[in-house]
Amino acid sequence: MLKKYFHTLAFFKIPSFVDKINTIISLLQAEFPGLEPKPSKADPLDILIATMLSQNTTDKTSYIAFQNLKNNIGTWEEVLNAPISKIRNAVRVxxxxxxxxxxxxxxxxxxxxxxGELSLKYLDKMSNDEVYKELLQYKGIGVKTISCMLAFSLGRDVFPVDTHVHRIINRLGIVKAVTPVKTFEQVKDKIPDGKKFLFHTLLIRFGRKICRAQKPLCGKCRLYDVCEFSEKEKYAMLSSAEPVENNFIILEHV
Ligand code: SF4
Structure with a gap:
């Protein structure tokens, strides 16, 4: 009798945090078969500045601004010595x-x-925590920017949390946090090793195609059954638009 009771308990085992993450990753991989993270191995300073430009705008416009800096002004040494008005003109877009x-x-x-030089290559010898501590000293650089540089340039398995990743994993109920920084703090050490950057990559594509900021396509979502978003039923009724793929990621092109 007791054995049967424990057997029943095991059957109804509540999924752990890691179980839920793994389930979501599998469902997202079914949505985007073959999608893998693409670290660009670009110069870390290039990636850092491209990420700074990408705040509150699309990847396409921030890429134009990045190209303007490179083509209209030149090296980072020349950008440093350029009048601020010239930098403003380059990034205005x-x-x-x-x-x-x-x-x-x-x-x-x-x-x-x-x-004494404009290079971040010295970061390659530091641990992730040391890199965060080092770069957070600079005004205008936050944990998301540093995480992107770690993942896309130094090839580290970290989990950058921008507004899109923050929105989706809060809707899913993975965390309850009011800002991307708080979301990052809650999940950064809990996502299984080897899957952090992959999970980020999948969520970015998913946020553009299905779990959009406005009018998410809940009626066309593979994650519907595991999602805890309180308005998913309402949006499922409104999901008449066709999903649109948008695959341009600035940090894969820098
Ligand atoms: S059900 Fe809706 S809110 Fe939940 S993950 Fe899917 S699209 Fe996003």
Whole structure:
């Protein structure tokens, strides 16, 4: 009798956090077969600045701004020595012009003062925690920007949390957090090793195609049964639009 009771309990075992993550990753892989993270191995400073430009805009416009800096001004040394007005003109296309141009100039200036050269290659020898500690000292650089640089340039298995990743995993009920930084803190050590960057990559594509910020296509979502979003039934009734793929990721092209 007792044996049967424990057998029944085992059958109804509540899925753990890791079980849920693994289930979601499998469902997302079915949505995007063959999708793998693509670290670009680009220069870490290039990736850091491209990520700074990508805040609050699309990857396509931030890529234009990045190209403007490179083509219209030149090397990072030349950007450092350029008048701020020229940097503003180059990045204007991606918005937050004053904030982004000042942050880039400030980063380059501090980097030069501290290390005598405009390179972040020294980070390659540091642990992830050391890199976060080091770069958080610079104004305008947050954990998401650093995580992107770690993943896309240094090939580390980390989980960058931008507004899209934050939105989706909160809707799914994986965490309950009010900001991307708090979401990052809650999940960064809990996602299975070897799957962090993969999970990020899948969520970015999923957020563009299905779990959009406005009018998510809940009626066409493979994750519907595991999702805890309180409005999923309402949006399932409104999911008449066809999903559209948008695969351009700036950090894969820098
Ligand atoms: S059911 Fe809706 S809210 Fe939940 S993951 Fe799918 S699209 Fe997003």
């Amino acid at each position: 991606c918005g937050l012009t004053n904030q982004k141009s000042a942050a880039i100039k400030n980063l380059l200036k501090q980097l030069k003062q501290k290390h």
